[in-house]
Amino acid sequence: MTAAQIASLPLMTIAQQTRQAARKLAVLSTEGKNKAIEAIAQALELATNEILAANAADCQAAATAGIPKPLYNRLKLDEAKLKAAIAGVRDVGKLPDPVGAVQIHRQLDDGLILKRLTCSLGVLGVIFEARPDAAIQISALAIKSGNGVILKGGQEAVRSCEAIVRTIHQGLAKTAVDPAVVQLLTTREETLALLQLDQYVDLIIPRGSNSFVRFVQDNTRIPVLGHAEGICHLYVDKAADIATAVEIAVDAKTHYPAACNAIETLLVHLSIAPAFLPPVARALQERNVELRGDEQTRAILDIAAATETDWATEYSDLMLSVKIVDSLEAAIAHINSYGSGHTDAIATEDPDAAATFLAQVDAAGVYHNCSTRFADGFRYGFGAEVGISTQKMPPRGPVGLEGLVTYKYQITGSGHIAATYTGENAKSFNHKDLD
Incomplete structure (x- = not known):
């Protein structure tokens, strides 16, 4: 036909x-x-x-x-x-x-x-x-x-x-x-x-x-x-390498902004924000990314204000919301509140912070020091998805x-019946795993 x-x-x-x-x-x-x-x-x-x-x-x-x-x-x-x-x-x-x-x-x-x-x-x-x-x-x-x-x-x-x-x-x-x-x-x-x-x-x-x-x-x-929204995050920890974190953020947002594994929110630790935000903003804006920030971020960067809606929005475009947090725990809480359970990443040189993030963020993919863009069946070696x-x-x-x-379970016997294994003279199973 x-x-x-x-x-x-x-x-x-x-x-x-x-x-x-x-x-x-x-x-x-x-x-x-x-x-x-x-x-x-x-x-x-x-x-x-x-x-x-x-x-x-x-x-x-x-x-x-x-x-x-x-x-x-x-x-x-x-x-x-x-x-x-x-x-x-x-x-x-x-x-x-x-x-x-x-x-x-x-x-x-x-x-x-x-x-x-x-x-x-x-x-x-x-x-x-x-x-x-x-x-x-x-x-x-x-x-x-x-x-x-x-x-x-x-x-x-x-x-x-x-x-x-x-x-x-x-x-x-x-x-x-x-x-x-x-x-x-x-x-x-x-x-x-x-x-x-x-x-x-x-x-x-x-x-x-x-x-x-x-x-x-x-x-x-x-x-x-179900695969719904891809509200993915990158958290830049206080122990992050700034150059590495900038590169990861740029890739995760601009490599293919329409993809569901592109980041929509950038979370930055308070102590690293003054050093990190200006270079990452320049790099992103050079690639035509529109930035929106919370009040603390806007005290460092001249960008538009983010609203509550932004934290829960999948832009799928060259737009990114930025928020300063005062701790790793606050970053994790934000992600678990607003994220879609897709893919979230941390940039840090602190192995303990990374381990905590990977264990406590509730998402299908949790990454350390790499772009969220790796969330893909082909990149995982599945051929496709x-x-x-x-x-x-x-x-x-x-x-x-x-x-x-x-x-499915298959059982092969030679006339075996369940009654043999019940009652006063019941026979025992041996449950022996075979090669």
């Missing part, structure tokens, strides 16, 4: 076909999945011009509509970005197969053997905004983990996503993997309908604003892997292959 034929089907039928295709994919060999992933990479390379043309049309329409700059930056897909995404696909192919790993191998009694094996989840529903390259990453991860996936991209990226998924289908058509394992929805109405498909979809992954994630959670019975989870229960942080599998 062609991509156009699939797209014309009712959503329920699409979901049914995705589940059927996913069941076959779940038992496909590692070699078969890797061949499919390489076929996708090759198809994307051949279709580079087509994909970039579709993206250019999306970008032109978005610019005309006046979408926010951060959203536009996520939408834009140039040749370098596409090449990086294709490289990520191949990296996923090189990773160990997460399916079929034996986590527990135990003899319960003679001839009664227990195994806990990893297995695919089934079908993923992934809803994301203006990031067409996310469709590439997610599809590769879904296939390697043996899952089907129903993608719902933002309206502003519809042409790009259609070109990408059409290309993925062309690549899969040459392999043992049914192209129906990757589906694309294109209308807003389908988003709400997707959330009702608990009979066919096993996990929803929303990537968007906090309000959107909460909307998804409130409108589905399907488990939700379906998103970053800020929830407490696992998976947490960048979610790669290991977050897209579950496990």
Whole structure:
């Protein structure tokens, strides 16, 4: 079935076909999945011009509509970005197969053997905004983990996503993997309908604003892997090396300000603020960062005043709020009050201060003397990610292959019955772990 034929089907039928295709994919060999992933990479390379043309049309329409700059930056897909995404696909192919790993191998009694094996989840529903390259990453991860996936991209990226998924289908058509394992929805109405498909979809992954994630959670019975806002912090401790801290702050804010792992608030210890704030402000303002500060910060820097709203805002742009704190404990308290549980960092040469920060800050990623921009599945060696989870229960942080599998228990016996192990003459288990 062609991509156009699939797209014309009712959503329920699409979901049914995705589940059927996913069941076959779940038992496909590692070699078969890797061949499919390489076929996708090759198809994307051949279709580079087509994909970039579709993206250019999306970008032109978005610019005309006046979408926010951060959203536009996520939408834009140039040749370098596409090449990086294709490289990520191949990296996923090189990773160990997460399916079929034996986590527990135990003899319960003679001839009664227990195994806990990893297995695919089934079908993923992934809803994301203006990031067409996310469709590439997610599809590769879904296939390697043996899952089907129903993608719902933002309206502003519809042409790009259609070109990408059409290309993925062309690549899969040459392999043992049914192209129906990757589906694309294109209308807003389908988003709400997707959330009702608990009979066919096993996990929803929303990537968007906090309000959107909460909307998804409130409108589905399907488990939700939530990644909402990325309100990330850098705390510059009194024992920080100033030059190092300036470099980290500049990278964490300006390397890619639209990313969810860019810092939105800079916290500075009172004792180092007079020496640190002027050079970091110059470096940031040279890169067109708009600074907003609390009263103590504005006594040192001539910048706009920050409001209570700023501490809880994800700018996703060249804006940064700055606050002076009088202790490490105050910095940690601020982060745990206003942060989103994404990624927070400390700059310090004091190992005890670093250890306290890393232990007490409640976030999926806590860093010492490095940029928050390392919070990324590719940089972690996951090949790619379906998103970053800020929830407490696992998976947490960048979610790669290991977050897209579950496990099942298998027991093999030879006529064993539970009654043997109960009653007056009950036999005992030996619970011997096996290699």
